[in-house]
Ligand code: OGA
């Protein structure tokens with residue numbers, strides 16, 4: 001049996017992460033995944049791409065499902081709880097750990113985590129939106145972990161989070177984790193190169209029910 005290593009020093013930064021999330025509605029953790037871990041996930045997503053497993057994402061899950069390339073350019077594949085590489089299972093465990101900590105310290109009632117692999121081809125973006133929308137009020141915290149190596153400002157693809165009249169710009173640097181309250185408006189700027197990530201949401205009810 002493969003042993004899943006417990007979150008690399010997650011205890012050292014989890015408290016800080018949660019403090020920032022509570023105080024500013026968003027938080028950033030560089031090197032949440034090591035270079036080796038990010039590359040392992042990246043390789044897995046690229047293998048899925050070769051198998052044509054990534055599908056064009058729509059806006060607003062099943063209801064009013066509408067594929068509008070100019071508004072949202074990413075391709076996704078939902079992550080199953082079983083049958084994923086060890087590194088992804090370890091990532092999911094880290095999310096569970098953070099959710100439990102959030103429940104204890106911020107009196108949230110997070111119950112589950114849903115996530116997909118995400119690929120933005122060159123020259124795509126995701127216009128300003130919220131992740132907690134009319135037909136899905138169950139997403140409380142959005143989480144993105146970036147995977148593409150060596151990201152430069154000139155590569156574009158920044159995540160912009162809007163909060164209390166300020167715009168916060170986040171470079172999708174390899175291994176960086178960003179968490180924010182799902183009701184905040186945010187957008188992904190046009191990317192000048194292929195952009196890979198895991199995107200997930202902490203939910204206040206079991207994941208399968210959110211598709212209803
Ligand atoms: C999303 C999203 C942000 C990012 O998928 O809903 O806003 O930086 N992603 O990829």
Ligand code: MN
Pocket residue numbers: 129130131142186
């Ligand atoms: Mn979003």
